[in-house]
Amino acid sequence: MFSFFKKKEMLDKATQQKIVDSIKEAESKTSGEIRVFVEHHCSFVNSMDRAKELFAQLSMEKTQARNAIIIYVAITDRQFALFGDTAIYEKAGGAQFWEKAAGKLVGHLKKNELAEGLSNCIHELGTALATNFPYDPAIKKNELPDEIVFGK
Secondary structure, eight states: OOOSSOOOOSSOHHHHHHHHHHHHHHHTTBSOEEEEEEESOOSSSSHHHHHHHHHHHTTGGGSTTSOEEEEEEETTTTEEEEEEOHHHHHHHTHHHHHHHHHHHHHHHHHTTOHHHHHHHHHHHHHHHHHHHSBOOTTSOSOSSOOSOEEOO
16 A cells, blocks of 8 residues: 655654664663653553553563663653663662653753753663663673664
8 A cells, every 4th residue: 555645753863863872872881771662642641651561561671680761752742751670760769860860851851852851861861770780791781672662
């Protein structure tokens, strides 16, 4: 079937590359994992519930050290959530750390700085991962892909 309408990408190529580069840089210093999931609409009332569902669907709880983080963004609905597995959630400082990281991301998003906001957020989360889960050659280096996952 041929369509005359070109589906618009959620993120342009430069933005995608900046985010993936940020993930690779952050993960180079840690055994932890960061994934970014982007879609237009959040199918849940609460974006954190959606992030938890995606975390499970992407098998992120299966990292060896239980130190994976998902950054969830619903672009059209203007929602996001940060969700970390049990070990990193606690070691990074609990709710206070995550609320602070989310607050910084909100500041960028309010200025329509999605790429910069996600890049900075990834850097901050990566620093927490590196502090609490430094690179360990005994752990399989890249347990999860670095590419952005796109929903509908």
